[in-house]
Amino acid sequence: MPQIASETHSKKERQAMEILYRLGEATVAQVQTELPDEPNYSATRALLGVLVDKGLAKVAKAEGARHYLYSPKESAHKARKGALKKLLSTFFDNSPAELAMNLLDPDQNRMTVEEIDKLQQMIDAHRAQPKV
The missing domain is CATH 1.10.10.10 (Winged helix-like DNA-binding domain superfamily/Winged helix DNA-binding domain)
Structure with a gap:
């Protein structure tokens, strides 16, 4: 929390x-x-x-x-x-990617298919944002 x-x-x-x-x-x-x-x-x-x-x-x-x-x-x-x-x-040395890789490590956690789908949607939305 x-x-x-x-x-x-x-x-x-x-x-x-x-x-x-x-x-x-x-x-x-x-x-x-x-x-x-x-x-x-x-x-x-x-x-x-x-x-x-x-x-x-x-x-x-x-x-x-x-x-x-x-x-x-x-x-x-x-x-x-x-x-x-x-x-x-x-x-994680201020790296969201490092955090995500740790969260996705199959030896550490098991994410549900729904969680993976939601994460993929967020990644796709982030990728679609215009770069500044």
Whole structure:
């Protein structure tokens, strides 16, 4: 799941962010019940506070309610792009082709026919774009 690329995050932080991305926004209690091993309410609230402090999540008081709603600070799309950029620079020398070759390595992964077809469509569309 998406995350800001420049920081390291604990497993629980990543899990909580995955929940926030999936739900869009959630109360402490909602995140608590979704987390593995269901930590107590205070621990979940502290975990969400850490995500807010790190700039990954934001919090707002629910209109007409006593509880707070937590949500991702940036869209999943933007976070995904940042994580991918970090992945490319760290492991693939900024080469999308190197990443793709690793993804297509039959010894590493088995892509479905549908995934291969979609990837081929994207390659064809990229190839058809005018060169600048």
